Amino acid sequence: MFDSFDATLLARIQFAFTVSFHIIFPAFSIGLASYLAVLEALWLWKKDQVYMDLFNFWKTIFAVAFGMGVVSGIVMSYQFGTNWSVFSDKAGPVIGPLMGYEVLTAFFLEAGFLGVMLFGLHRVGPRLHFLATFMVAFGTLISATWILAVNSWMQTPAGFGVNEAGQFIPIDWWKVIFNPSFPYRLVHMVLAAYLTTAFVVGAVGAWHLLKNTAPRRSRTMFSMAMWMATIVAPIQILAGDFHGLNTLEHQPAKVMAMEGHYQSHLQGAPLILFGLPNSAEKRVDYAIEIPKLSSLILKHDLDAPLSGLDTIPENLHPPVAVVFWSFRVMVGLGFAMLGIGLWSLWCRSKGTLDSSDRLHRAAVLMGPSGFVAVLAGWITTEVGRQPYTIYGQLLTANSISPIAAPAVAASLIAFIIVYFLVFGAGTFYILRLMKRLPRDPMPDLEDGPIRTSGIMPGPAAGAHAGSAHRSTHHGH
DSSP states (O other): OOTTSOHHHHHHHHHHHHHHHHHHHHHHHHHHHHHHHHHHHHHHHHOOHHHHHHHHHHHHHHHHHHHHHHHHHHHHHHHHHHTOHHHHHHHHHHHHHHHHHIIIIIIHHHHHHHHHHHHOHHHHOHHHHHHHHHHHHHHHHHHHHHHHHHHHHHHSOOSEEEOTTSOEEESOHHHHHTOTTHHHHHHHHHHHHHHHHHHHHHHHHHHHHHTTOSHHHHHHHHHHHHHHHHHHHHHHHHHHHHHHHHHHHHOHHHHHHHHTOOSOBSSOOOEEEEEEEETTTTEEEEEEEETTHHHHHHHSOTTOOBOOGGGSOGGGOOOHHHHHHHHHHHHHHHHHHHHHHHHHHHHHHHTOTTTOHHHHHHHHHTTTHHHHHHHHHHHHHHHHHTTEEETTTEEGGGTSOSOOHHHHHHHHHHHHHHHHHHHHHHHHHHHHHHTOOOOOSSTHHHHSOOOOBTTBOOHHHHHHHHHHHHHHHHHO
């Protein structure tokens, strides 16, 4: 029944499906690991038990998310040998070592210190435990660095040659790793991970403030998240602008699709806010646009000319509608995040950050926004690269394994069923953990910080630390 389907399209859908599930977990765990390190550092500095309570609360969630990210990542790697064996053969000499370095450095670092972070506080002491937490956070950043080096090389390949067998071979590893788009992608992705975590933490804190659960813990959590949103959101928008300029230089067709520019503009290209891309007629129907603003953003000149897709052979056009809308979803959510950050800053200045129910409800609604923005950004990046797997060097149609469409379709259906069952259950469990923020045990926790001696909290606080520790064991 699947003979009429194209094997290449099905393989792309399967990879997109598995990557979409995978990417949300690293995006969350990268930011959450850094948040855990900050919480423990504040606990060591201020000796305030509220930070350790929040650390114990979020470390359980981190462990579950980290585990799901590892499992989904392993599944992805198998597809290189099943659906994309030609790509693996041609790009393996470059891609293989980079992915191997990620395992040897980042994954071993994370796995080696993760157990100490989760269960070792009362065994190794607070300072060594903080070192373990820091190393886990550092490991997630190293992991992102290697993976983004791989993806960036596929987007803007450099430092390679081609041997007689048609394989890409590294000539200059420095240029392979630090290819033209790598710094921009790394900064953009890490900031996206921090924003994703900030809005999840902010949503949980806002939810418990609305429910009046553990007021001091909820206030601390929400305040820290809103500081992150306020600071990082404008930086991310600026980083995105630099990334866009780099993309215009090295992948102009992608920017043309993002902007909906089917036709070239010889003097001042408009910024199309919304519309319906019509690839058959090579125009954007019902376009709402601002004259010359696209030239100003991309060229910093109102009258600068911009090339359109009419300058590129049609068989090399990316799917315009998908890229056009995914880009707008990403940018729209980015400005919504900026709006929440500025709103929280206004409430903070008025002393209503903890009592503004409207802000709290908005923060709860924005909880998943980081995940949606990350997925939209990934779609923009990967679909905008089409029809290539290695931009300008290897077509997607020439990268797939010699496998029949029904076989790919069968594995795709199996992935859909298993993923929704397994990762759906995992996500449901994480949401349940987020609802279980412990209540404040004593009124004096509202009055000021609890001073602790060494690593052992007071009796009431100790009960809650023990409860969080037991819940961690229960979760594993």
